[in-house]
Amino acid sequence: MKPSDKTKGTKIEKMTEVMLANPVKRRSFLKGLGVVAAAAAAPLGAAKAISDKAEESSFWETFFQKHYKEMSAEDKLKVFARIERETKASHGVEVKVQDPxxxxxxxxxxxxxxxxxxxxxxxxxxxxxxxxxxxxxxxxxxxxxxxxxxxxxxxxxxxxxxxxxxxxxxxxxxxxxxxxxxxxxxxxxxxxxxxxxxxxxxxxxxxxxxxxxxxxxxxxxxxxxxxxxxxxxxxxxxxxxxxxxxxxxxxxxxxxxxxxxxxxxxxxxxxxxxxxxxxxxxxxxxxxxxxxxxxxxxxxxxxxxxxxxxxxxxxxxxxxxxxx
Amino acid sequence: MQRINFISHLFMTGIISSFVTASAWANVGDNYPCLKCHQNFSKAKILNLTLPLKKEHQSLSFKHMKNEKSCLLCHSDNSPNELNMLDGKKISMSESPQLCGQCHGPIYFDWQEGIHGKLFGKGTDQKRKFICAECHDPHNPKFKKMKAEAPPTRPKLGIAKVEHEEKPMNSTTTNEKTNEVKSEKKDHHETE
Structure with missing residues (x-):
């Protein structure tokens, strides 16, 4: 999953949409893993521990996030919103993430x-x-x-x-x-x-x-x-x-x-x-x-x-x- | 903090009173702390002062130029808001860096370029320079010692380091080895 690999990038985007739309069951989760076989081992343990839906979606968002240099302005805004949401959930603090x-x-x-x-x-x-x-x-x-x-x-x-x-x-x-x-x-x-x-x-x-x-x-x-x-x-x-x-x-x-x-x-x-x-x-x-x-x-x-x-x-x- | 307040007070009054004419002296005295008591401050009186000063001035310390106590070296003798340059020129309190620069030349040039002392303000925009007496007490210019913030916690390896020092294992073994080698050499020489 190199940042320069554009064809994989589009596949991953589709994957993310599907993942976010449908709640993940174990079977579909494993299917998904088949597609992204290279990166399968690491998130398996972590995914089991995730119970809350919001946490789950932010987990997948982070997982499929692009490299900073390849993010468009829109992508960045999405990422910043996710970080703000996560901080709000974990510490209850309203923060503002920027990118000067x-x-x-x-x-x-x-x-x-x-x-x-x-x-x-x-x-x-x-x-x-x-x-x-x-x-x-x-x-x-x-x-x-x-x-x-x-x-x-x-x-x-x-x-x-x-x-x-x-x-x-x-x-x-x-x-x-x-x-x-x-x-x-x-x-x-x-x-x-x-x-x-x-x-x-x-x-x-x-x-x-x-x-x-x-x-x-x-x-x-x-x-x-x-x-x-x-x-x-x-x-x-x-x-x-x-x-x-x-x-x-x-x-x-x-x-x-x-x-x-x-x-x-x-x-x-x-x-x-x-x-x-x-x-x-x-x-x-x-x-x-x-x-x-x-x-x-x-x-x-x-x-x-x-x-x-x-x-x-x-x-x-x-x-x-x-x-x- | 008290020192800073005192100094800032001095300078505020200095700046304000530079706009006030000499005839309005009585009004200035209301704000200027020295003049509350020293309305009739004469040159002869100052020259006869001995250290330490009276109770009211115990907080003032004079540790500039090896306990120099001649106020009139810097302060003007007829106006408390003016300073004497060494050549007799009078300058206002806000121009005081010139006065300090008479002795502290290299630091004065550094200060003019912005190298000495702290600058406040935006990095690329306009910056504000502090004048000497805003950071240094002119009567006791050396920075006071302060309490350091807490040190970082030692990593757990630090404990092991102490144990090693108690039992210097490596050093003893190497010493023994070298001794052995030496003794072997000695034996060798003896047999020869």
């Missing part, structure tokens, strides 16, 4: 002043709140703040779990690490189903959560540990849900898919700054359009001695660090 498109002539980059970062982890909490991450079991945080002794640069032996009643701790400095939105991303190359890709114009690496099969190859490929796996259904209460959602970034993730930082795509493509940027109490973070020579980020790249993490891997990160 890249702004022409904009390519995002991030710069972080390590002399200013005080390790207060405000960016981490703001990110979790903004992106509807699972709060505990699994606990997913896109940003890791690594504490290291001053005068060293060894993130792999740094301390992720420092406690701080009054940060910065004596003799320490802090290195926040999140997705580097590489120009040459190793994570997208290993995906066997093309569920993750780098957006061509603004350079954000995104995941189609409905297309991801959860093989975790990308997690192994990423040298920055920026990809996280939903081992269980995200643990998030109704009050904690951020209702401004987007399909490729912060909508509620299903169980068993990868997720990652998208520079708050739903904010940045609407002309705002990422949540971590706005939460920083010291102004260490700078975000902007690298194509605009007058933007702060371009000026930092011109004037400061910036560096990237693991430069030798040729990933070409778009996340720059500097001291001043």
């Amino acid at each position: 498109q890249a702004i022409p002539g904009v390519k995002y980059a991030y710069a972080l002043n390590l002399s200013r970062c005080n390790g207060s982890r405000r960016c981490v909490t703001a990110c979790v709140r903004e992106n509807n991450q699972s709060r505990h079991e699994p606990e997913i945080q896109y940003i890791k703040v690594i504490e290291m002794p001053r005068g060293t640069m060894d993130p792999e032996n740094g301390n992720l779990y420092y406690q701080g009643e009054s940060v910065p701790n004596e003799g320490k400095f802090y290195l926040p690490v999140q997705c580097n939105q590489c120009n040459n991303p190793p994570c997208t190359k290993v995906c066997p189903v093309e569920a993750t890709w780098k957006e061509s114009s603004d350079g954000l690496v995104v995941v189609d959560y409905d297309w991801c099969i959860g093989c975790r190859y990308c997690q192994a490929a990423c040298p920055y540990e920026a990809r996280h796996f939903n081992f269980a259904k995200p643990n998030i209460t109704a009050e904690e849900i951020n209702p401004n959602q987007s399909y490729l970034s912060n909508r509620l993730r299903p169980k068993g898919v990868m997720e990652k930082c998208t520079f708050c795509l739903h904010r940045t493509r609407n002309g705002k700054n990422p949540a971590c940027h706005d939460a920083c109490p010291t102004g260490a973070r700078k975000f902007g359009n690298i194509m605009d020579p007058e933007s702060e980020i371009s000026k930092i790249l011109k004037e400061k001695r910036v560096f990237v993490l693991k430069e030798e891997l040729n990933t070409m990160p778009q996340f720059f660090y500097y001291f001043d």
